[in-house]
Amino acid sequence: MTVDLPKYQALENTLRKSIEGGRWRPGERMPSIRELCNRYGFSKITVQHALQRLEAQGLIQARERSGFFVSLGQSEFEPPRQAAMPASPKPVSVSQVFQDIMTRSAAFDLLPDLQSDEPPPGIIQLNRSIGRALRRQSASFQYYDEPAGDQALRAQLALRAAKRGWKAEADQFCITAGCQQSLFLALMVVCQSGDVVAVEAPGFYGVLQLLEQLELKVIEIPASPTSGMDMRALEESLQVWDIKACVVSPSFATPTGAVMPSEDRRRLLELAERHDLAIIEDDIYGESGWFNTPDSLKAIDDHDRVIYCSSFSKILSRDLRLGWVSGGRWHRSILQLKLTSQLASSRFLQQGVASFIAEGGYASHLRRYRQCLRQQRDHLVGLLGDWPVPLKATAPQGGLALWVELPPEIDTLNLYAKTLKEGIVITPGSLFSVSGKFSNCLRISFAHPWNEARTDALQRLPALMF
Amino acid sequence: MTVDLPKYQALENTLRKSIEGGRWRPGERMPSIRELCNRYGFSKITVQHALQRLEAQGLIQARERSGFFVSLGQSEFEPPRQAAMPASPKPVSVSQVFQDIMTRSAAFDLLPDLQSDEPPPGIIQLNRSIGRALRRQSASFQYYDEPAGDQALRAQLALRAAKRGWKAEADQFCITAGCQQSLFLALMVVCQSGDVVAVEAPGFYGVLQLLEQLELKVIEIPASPTSGMDMRALEESLQVWDIKACVVSPSFATPTGAVMPSEDRRRLLELAERHDLAIIEDDIYGESGWFNTPDSLKAIDDHDRVIYCSSFSKILSRDLRLGWVSGGRWHRSILQLKLTSQLASSRFLQQGVASFIAEGGYASHLRRYRQCLRQQRDHLVGLLGDWPVPLKATAPQGGLALWVELPPEIDTLNLYAKTLKEGIVITPGSLFSVSGKFSNCLRISFAHPWNEARTDALQRLPALMF
Numbered sequence: 042m043t044v045d046l047p048k049y050q051a052l053e054n055t056l057r058k059s060i061e062g063g064r065w066r067p068g069e070r071m072p073s074i075r076e077l078c079n080r081y082g083f084s085k086i087t088v089q090h091a092l093q094r095l096e097a098q099g100l101i102q103a104r105e106r107s108g109f110f111v112s113l114g115q116s117e118f119e120p121p122r123q124a125a126m127p128a129s130p131k132p133v134s135v136s137q138v139f140q141d142i143m144t145r146s147a148a149f150d151l152l153p154d155l156q157s158d159e160p161p162p163g164i165i166q167l168n169r170s171i172g173r174a175l176r177r178q179s180a181s182f183q184y185y186d187e188p189a190g191d192q193a194l195r196a197q198l199a200l201r202a203a204k205r206g207w208k209a210e211a212d213q214f215c216i217t218a219g220c221q222q223s224l225f226l227a228l229m230v231v232c233q234s235g236d237v238v239a240v241e242a243p244g245f246y247g248v249l250q251l252l253e254q255l256e257l258k259v260i261e262i263p264a265s266p267t268s269g270m271d272m273r274a275l276e277e278s279l280q281v282w283d284i285k286a287c288v289v290s291p292s293f294a295t296p297t298g299a300v301m302p303s304e305d306r307r308r309l310l311e312l313a314e315r316h317d318l319a320i321i322e323d324d325i326y327g328e329s330g331w332f333n334t335p336d337s338l339k340a341i342d343d344h345d346r347v348i349y350c351s352s353f354s355k356i357l358s359r360d361l362r363l364g365w366v367s368g369g370r371w372h373r374s375i376l377q378l379k380l381t382s383q384l385a386s387s388r389f390l391q392q393g394v395a396s397f398i399a400e401g402g403y404a405s406h407l408r409r410y411r412q413c414l415r416q417q418r419d420h421l422v423g424l425l426g427d428w429p430v431p432l433k434a435t436a437p438q439g440g441l442a443l444w445v446e447l448p449p450e451i452d453t454l455n456l457y458a459k460t461l462k463e464g465i466v467i468t469p470g471s472l473f474s475v476s477g478k479f480s481n482c483l484r485i486s487f488a489h490p491w492n493e494a495r496t497d498a499l500q501r502l503p504a505l506m507f
Numbered sequence: 508m509t510v511d512l513p514k515y516q517a518l519e520n521t522l523r524k525s526i527e528g529g530r531w532r533p534g535e536r537m538p539s540i541r542e543l544c545n546r547y548g549f550s551k552i553t554v555q556h557a558l559q560r561l562e563a564q565g566l567i568q569a570r571e572r573s574g575f576f577v578s579l580g581q582s583e584f585e586p587p588r589q590a591a592m593p594a595s596p597k598p599v600s601v602s603q604v605f606q607d608i609m610t611r612s613a614a615f616d617l618l619p620d621l622q623s624d625e626p627p628p629g630i631i632q633l634n635r636s637i638g639r640a641l642r643r644q645s646a647s648f649q650y651y652d653e654p655a656g657d658q659a660l661r662a663q664l665a666l667r668a669a670k671r672g673w674k675a676e677a678d679q680f681c682i683t684a685g686c687q688q689s690l691f692l693a694l695m696v697v698c699q700s701g702d703v704v705a706v707e708a709p710g711f712y713g714v715l716q717l718l719e720q721l722e723l724k725v726i727e728i729p730a731s732p733t734s735g736m737d738m739r740a741l742e743e744s745l746q747v748w749d750i751k752a753c754v755v756s757p758s759f760a761t762p763t764g765a766v767m768p769s770e771d772r773r774r775l776l777e778l779a780e781r782h783d784l785a786i787i788e789d790d791i792y793g794e795s796g797w798f799n800t801p802d803s804l805k806a807i808d809d810h811d812r813v814i815y816c817s818s819f820s821k822i823l824s825r826d827l828r829l830g831w832v833s834g835g836r837w838h839r840s841i842l843q844l845k846l847t848s849q850l851a852s853s854r855f856l857q858q859g860v861a862s863f864i865a866e867g868g869y870a871s872h873l874r875r876y877r878q879c880l881r882q883q884r885d886h887l888v889g890l891l892g893d894w895p896v897p898l899k900a901t902a903p904q905g906g907l908a909l910w911v912e913l914p915p916e917i918d919t920l921n922l923y924a925k926t927l928k929e930g931i932v933i934t935p936g937s938l939f940s941v942s943g944k945f946s947n948c949l950r951i952s953f954a955h956p957w958n959e960a961r962t963d964a965l966q967r968l969p970a971l972m973f
Contacts, residue, residue, distance in 0.1 A: 153650060160648060164648050168641040172641055178634060179626060180625070182826045182827075183615075183616075184619060184825055185825050186826065188606075221847075221848065222848060222850075253847075254848070359649060360644070360647060362853045378720060381720045382691040383828070384687045385828065386684075387828045387853075489649070
């Protein structure tokens with residue numbers, strides 16, 4: 042039975058088939074509305090309606106003042122493989138490259154010396170807000186802030202948490218000097234020297250550094266580039282080893298951008314309860330997703346086993362040095378450790394940020410920044426498509442980076458040394474594990490605009506690989 | 508042989524004898540220049556000359572627009588006694604009162620809820636400088652500062668160190684989130700759980716908290732209320748116990764305000780070399796002295812055994828949360844730990860403070876603030892003289908507090924509970940040791956102006972003691 046479709050739907054189907062058939066490549070610009078009107082003989086209204094429906098389905102994406110582009114939601118690249126099952130727990134000894142990259146204050150920019158981008162309106166508004174808090178400081182410069190941090194900021198954090206399924210109270214938060222410090226406090230309170238900690242592989246290198254610093258052993262649990270830590274592998278490890286804590290980044294994990302499915306999240310918390318495990322949730326990328334913002338693990342933490350860690354560094358400013366931790370059953374000890382190790386945080390800074398959030402500046406900034414990230418990711422995927430090297434890559438819908446797997450003969454640690462001489466800083470795959478795996482992988486960030494210099498740097502990489 | 512003295516010298520001798528004879532009490536206002544002219548029949552020039560000479564000798568002090576006052580350099584009170592020889596090292600378990608006082612963000616104010624003082628010109632200038640740094644931030648909000656901290660601030664610290672006998676380089680400093688964090692990093696790098704650390708008794712309670720947190724044992728070395736840690740007692744302890752580190756505050760130590768004499772400083776470093784000891788120098792009060800600024804221990808540290816710790820909290824702002832550490836032979840490990848545990852400090856904040864120092868704002872602020880402290884101390888001594896309780900007290904010439912010994916039957920921890928009900932926060936002596944000693948002592952701060960409310964609070968304390 043054939044039914045006469047409305048015009049917009051007929052056009053929608055035609056365009057969908059063309060996209061799926063590869064007529065326009067992912068990332069490529071669609072014909073303009075006027076061109077489509079001319080080509081198919083439909084009105085402007087009909088064409089717009091069809092395009093909007095395709096956009097709602099995620100097949101195409103509108104970019105301000107540039108028209109519609111074929112979506113990269115489904116990457117043109119095959120995803121990288123998941124690593125094999127874990128070996129035994131081992132002490133951590135991370136390479137000098139870690140510190141080298143951090144010292145270059147790079148990690149997320151191919152050209153950290155560039156720093157030419159103008160601050161976006163959100164940052165200008167944020168800085169005004171901090172300036173105002175400074176001018177209102179009066180006598181409080183003579184007093185330490187309370188150890189948990191400024192009440193107004195913690196109240197804003199609780200409001201934001203509630204939007205992600207977690208009915209938090211301001212008193213459940215402790216302000217820190219960033220997510221790295223939150224992770225440090227969490228690990229220091231939960232673990233004793235020699236304890237075993239499970240992490241994702243590949244996973245955040247800052248955690249590996251912390252494990253080495255605190256003389257903890259690591260067991261690396263394979264993580265899928267799309268769905269995160271492998272729950273079956275974790276369960277098998279828990280049956281064999283006495284694991285004290287598990288550090289996990291369920292939403293847009295670095296380096297892959299993976300998002301853990303709901304059923305895996307529930308299973309993780311069940312395993313935690315069964316094996317008396319502390320779950321340290323690194324949610325620093327949680328709010329970066331452009332299609333959706335997943336609920337936090339903390340939102341389904343019925344047994345107070347999740348220590349929630351985050352900060353403003355990835356989606357607002359790396360120079361604020363403000364993070365937070367909510368420690369579940371370990372919260373009092375974490376608060377005590379924060380007090381003992383640094384007394385307090387800067388009150389005027391917290392007040393400035395709290396006002397910025399309360400006045401809606403943070404929400405607007407996030408909206409704009411997510412669209413930037415989405416466009417910069419799409420652009421990066423397009424540029425990688427031009428690389429004369431066979432590659433697999435993740436297609437994250439949040440976070441600041443994607444994960445590229447190159448042919449096995451390419452050693453990205455060697456590449457790091459070579460590119461450095463050209464002023465380009467890459468993030469080699471071997472940083473994200475202590476196993477020696479991922480030596481042919483790269484994390485490539487899309488946190489910065491693809492101006493000419495960065496585009497050029499990215500395009501020069503393949504020639505340096507061989 | 509009698510020599511005819513010049514008139515000003517004759518008057519000087521007469522006045523000196525009157526002061527020493529108790530005609531005017533310490534802290535009491537001297538007759539005005541006009542009164543002295545009338546009384547002794549000398550010219551204004553002669554009287555001024557005599558007064559200036561007495562001031563240079565430290566017997567009297569000029570206060571702006573108020574005339575001359577009998578100096579309190581030599582207190583009217585007998586100094587408190589030094590504690591007895593140390594017992595064996597023991598684990599630390601500090602009372603809940605520590606955290607309670609810190610949470611009240613008090614410790615240095617009898618009435619922390621008051622906070623009515625207007626910010627002094629130095630703070631207004633500092634905040635403008637930070638605001639300027641914020642506005643100039645451009646793209647750097649997207650990058651972490653280098654782990655050691657901002658180069659410009661470290662260069663300013665090196666310049667200030669040079670004024671105190673220590674030819675420091677900018678690269679010898681690592682910026683931290685305050686002196687407490689500097690001490691934390693130092694202890695964490697130098698010591699392993701179970702190690703023994705020597706501290707002053709009475710000494711800074713924050714160090715005792717750190718030792719408990721890091722599961723270190725403490726040996727409390729008696730400290731003289733005027734000359735600091737007893738070197739003979741330290742030497743005897745070193746012969747008996749395996750001591751890993753010694754935390755010491757050689758200049759205007761809290762709670763007493765003691766200054767360690769040069770010969771003791773040299774002896775301390777000799778002992779460190781002989782017994783393979785790390786010296787952790789807490790110099791947070793080093794620049795507060797109103798008559799002189801002692802050289803740091805670090806200035807005579809020929810063997811890189813001194814880990815120098817300080818911050819801006821006591822003499823500029825407690826809300827900056829900027830400190831620094833210079834770790835001698837342990838500096839690389841400290842830098843690594845700072846990187847691992849918090850990545851970086853806030854760059855715009857450091858740049859603002861660096862400009863403030865470079866433009867002379869810090870030096871002017873210090874000059875003014877030291878005079879404030881001196882006057883507030885003198886005023887406090889005057890108020891204590893009116894207490895209807897026999898007491899001994901130190902007479903510091905720097906720092907923010909003095910140390911009062913009350914009759915042995917008075918328990919200042921009980922007093923703490925009582926005064927709290929009246930909204931007054933005192934700092935009981937037992938906080939400054941794990942020995943149970945000093946229960947009849949009090950640290951009383953002169954960091955804040957003696958307005959009517961604070962004066963009233965201080966005057967109400969004796970009635971609550973019995």
